[in-house]
Amino acid sequence: xxxxxxxxxxxxxxxxxxxxxxxxxxxxxxxxxxxxxxxxxxxxxxxxxxxxxxxxxxxxxxxxxxxxxxxxxxxxxxxxxxxxxxxxxxxxxxxxxxxxxxxxxxxxx
Numbered sequence: 001x002x003x004x005x006x007x008x009x010x011x012x013x014x015x016x017x018x019x020x021x022x023x024x025x026x027x028x029x030x031x032x033x034x035x036x037x038x039x040x041x042x043x044x045x046x047x048x049x050x051x052x053x054x055x056x057x058x059x060x061x062x063x064x065x066x067x068x069x070x071x072x073x074x075x076x077x078x079x080x081x082x083x084x085x086x087x088x089x090x091x092x093x094x095x096x097x098x099x100x101x102x103x104x105x106x107x108x109x
Contacts (some may be wrong), residue, residue: 001039001055001057002054002055002056002057002058002059002093003053003054003055003057004053004054004059004092004093004097004098004100005051005052005053005054005097005098005100006051006054006086006087006096006097006098006108007049007050007051007052007053007086007087007098008046008049008050008052008083008084008085008086008087009048009050009083009084009085009087010045010048010049010050010082010083010084011048011081011083011084012048014051014081014082015045015047015048017082018045018079018082018083020043020052021078021079021082022043026071026075027091028071029071029072029075031071032066032069032071032072033062033072036056036061036062036065036066036069037056037057037058037062037065038054038055038062039055039056039057040053040055040061041053041054045108048084050083056068059093059094059097060093060094063094081101
């Protein structure tokens, strides 16, 4: 299983509305995300900055599968009114994941 972090930024003034949208994400979206191999997705917010932790089988494969899914396409279109952009990282999975620096549980001795 892969665990990775993403960073996105909200359009100014949409912070509260974004949180309302995520109070209960569409159940059909969760279904297609699970079918794509995404097991969990957590989002934290600091001001306009969003930090995502994604746990999945294969993020690049999941992104490719979801790109052709009508439910995910509808969700992405809907959320585009709130999300300004995702940070790009040419070295990251699917060009988005943040560079991993350290994990306490992975440090030995």
